[in-house]
Amino acid sequence: MERKFTILIADDDPDIFPLIRDILAEGDYRLLSAGSGEEALGVMDRDPVDMLLVDYQMPGMDGLDLLLATRKRHRDVKVCMITGYGSVDVAINALQAGAVDFFQKPFSVPALTARVAHHKRLWDLARENLLLKKQAGVFLTLSDMVGNSRPMRRLKNLLERAAASDANVLIKGETGTGKEIAARCIHSLSARSAMPFVAVDCASLSETILESELFGHEKGAFTQAHTAHVGLARAADGGTLFLDETGEMPPALQSKFLRFLQTREVRPVGSAKSYPVNIRVVCATNRDLAQEVEEGRFRRDLYYRLHVVPVATPPLRECREDIALLASHFVHRYCVRNAVEKKLAKETILCLERHSWPGNVRELENAVHRAAVLSDGPQILPGDLPSEILCGAAQPAAHPPDEGLEKPAGDSMEDYERAAIMNALKKSSGNRNRAAEILGIGPATLYRKLQKYGLH
Numbered sequence: 001m002e003r004k005f006t007i008l009i010a011d012d013d014p015d016i017f018p019l020i021r022d023i024l025a026e027g028d029y030r031l032l033s034a035g036s037g038e039e040a041l042g043v044m045d046r047d048p049v050d051m052l053l054v055d056y057q058m059p060g061m062d063g064l065d066l067l068l069a070t071r072k073r074h075r076d077v078k079v080c081m082i083t084g085y086g087s088v089d090v091a092i093n094a095l096q097a098g099a100v101d102f103f104q105k106p107f108s109v110p111a112l113t114a115r116v117a118h119h120k121r122l123w124d125l126a127r128e129n130l131l132l133k134k135q136a137g138v139f140l141t142l143s144d145m146v147g148n149s150r151p152m153r154r155l156k157n158l159l160e161r162a163a164a165s166d167a168n169v170l171i172k173g174e175t176g177t178g179k180e181i182a183a184r185c186i187h188s189l190s191a192r193s194a195m196p197f198v199a200v201d202c203a204s205l206s207e208t209i210l211e212s213e214l215f216g217h218e219k220g221a222f223t224q225a226h227t228a229h230v231g232l233a234r235a236a237d238g239g240t241l242f243l244d245e246t247g248e249m250p251p252a253l254q255s256k257f258l259r260f261l262q263t264r265e266v267r268p269v270g271s272a273k274s275y276p277v278n279i280r281v282v283c284a285t286n287r288d289l290a291q292e293v294e295e296g297r298f299r300r301d302l303y304y305r306l307h308v309v310p311v312a313t314p315p316l317r318e319c320r321e322d323i324a325l326l327a328s329h330f331v332h333r334y335c336v337r338n339a340v341e342k343k344l345a346k347e348t349i350l351c352l353e354r355h356s357w358p359g360n361v362r363e364l365e366n367a368v369h370r371a372a373v374l375s376d377g378p379q380i381l382p383g384d385l386p387s388e389i390l391c392g393a394a395q396p397a398a399h400p401p402d403e404g405l406e407k408p409a410g411d412s413m414e415d416y417e418r419a420a421i422m423n424a425l426k427k428s429s430g431n432r433n434r435a436a437e438i439l440g441i442g443p444a445t446l447y448r449k450l451q452k453y454g455l456h
């Protein structure tokens with residue numbers, strides 16, 4: 001059933017709830033009431049609430065206290081303050097403390113109905129946005145992290161627990177092990193999921209550019225600053241800032257980032273003003289940051305602030321039982337995108353399972369993708385795999401896999417295919433039928449490819 005926009009009215013005056021209920025009767029809302037601040041918190045703990053209309057003056061927990069407690073415990077609830085007529089200071093206080101709107105008593109019926117309808121429209125848009133993100137694949141769930149091996153199950157469990165907290169997370173792992181996917185999962189599963197996920201790559205930018213990318217700059221702050229830039233930290237406000245390759249952050253910026261984490265305020269380059277920002281930081285690194293700290297390249301205090309929840313993404317060689325699952329997942333994705341039907345042959349899966357995958361899941365993804373492109377028929381055969389994978393799998397362990405074998409001349413698929421064919425011919429001592437068998441393709445296909453590469 002479609003969830004209705006739910007408004008909780010917290011007022012100690014018992015006449016207010018029926019009054020607002022009558023005013024809002026035309027709208028498609030679900031209305032709840034609470035007679036005190038404490039009761040309102042209890043309702044929000046039990047029931048999903050989207051908007052809180054709260055009277056500023058209540059005995060016990062007053063409106064401002066309830067507003068602050070709600071901002072902490074139920075971040076998604078939009079709070080509107082109800083104030084007495086003419087109490088502008090109170091309204092300003094409430095807005096500064098995070099209220100989205102205020103209404104003065106006695107209520108103006110058109111103003112109250114129009115403003116509440118406006119907030120409901122914003123809520124509808126946020127939900128629609130979330131749905132679209134899900135459909136576009138930006139929003140990830142744990143099922144997008146393919147793998148059922150023990151290390152992957154442990155990782156998913158940890159990601160779920162990390163998402164439930166609001167603590168900073170440091171993801172460590174070798175290249176291509178899915179650190180970015182893990183960061184996106186944490187965001188998508190967290191209470192911040194409707195807000196932005198913003199990624200910054202610390203390795204790709206110089207120190208000054210990185211600072212202005214992160215914290216923004218004023219117009220004219222430096223030569224190229226023709227316009228003001230809000231900065232990625234503020235762009236992520238309410239959501240998650242993903243700092244990729246954190247170990248590459250230049251030392252001067254490490255100090256500035258630490259200050260930002262301590263004060264939760266950003267000061268754009270060239271600005272005298274600071275702006276409050278509410279973000280969770282998820283970092284990723286393939287360096288051993290603890291070692292970097294020991295060697296004086298990374299600030300210890302910053303390391304401790306970022307390292308609140310440590311998460312490690314396992315290398316693929318420790319999740320061998322996931323290789324077949326991952327490979328089929330990538331083939332399936334390729335087929336859907338290209339409207340074709342292809343499957344991995346059993347022998348191809350065996351080859352994939354024997355490889356050591358130094359480049360982890362990314363290497364597997366690329367290898368499978370390339371093989372899907374190269375394969376002629378509906379079956380993806382071992383011969384369609386890059387030669388280093390095929391050779392590594394075919395060689396007895398006692399021999400280095402590439403001893404005496406051809407290396408691809410370049411990085412194109414044709415280079416790999418050409419090298420794979422030459423190696424198969426070497427291993428079969430020139431016997432084409434045997435070479436075709438090694439490559440897992442038919443003799444006629446091999447013949448065509450030999451002609452194509454001028455190897456006949």
Ligand SMILES: Nc1ncnc2c1ncn2[C@@H]1O[C@H](COP(=O)(O)OP(=O)(O)OP(=O)(O)O)[C@@H](O)[C@H]1O
Binds near residue numbers: 178180284286313
């Ligand atoms: N468990 C997984 N399930 C599905 N796809 C995965 C998984 N792990 C990684 N991938 C895919 O592998 C590729 C690499 O993943 P990702 O970019 O998250 O790795 P990374 O650890 O950030 O790598 P790097 O250190 O090189 O930046 C991506 O295309 C991602 O979609």
Ligand SMILES: [Mg+2]
Binds near residue numbers: 179180244284
């Ligand atoms: Mg990455």
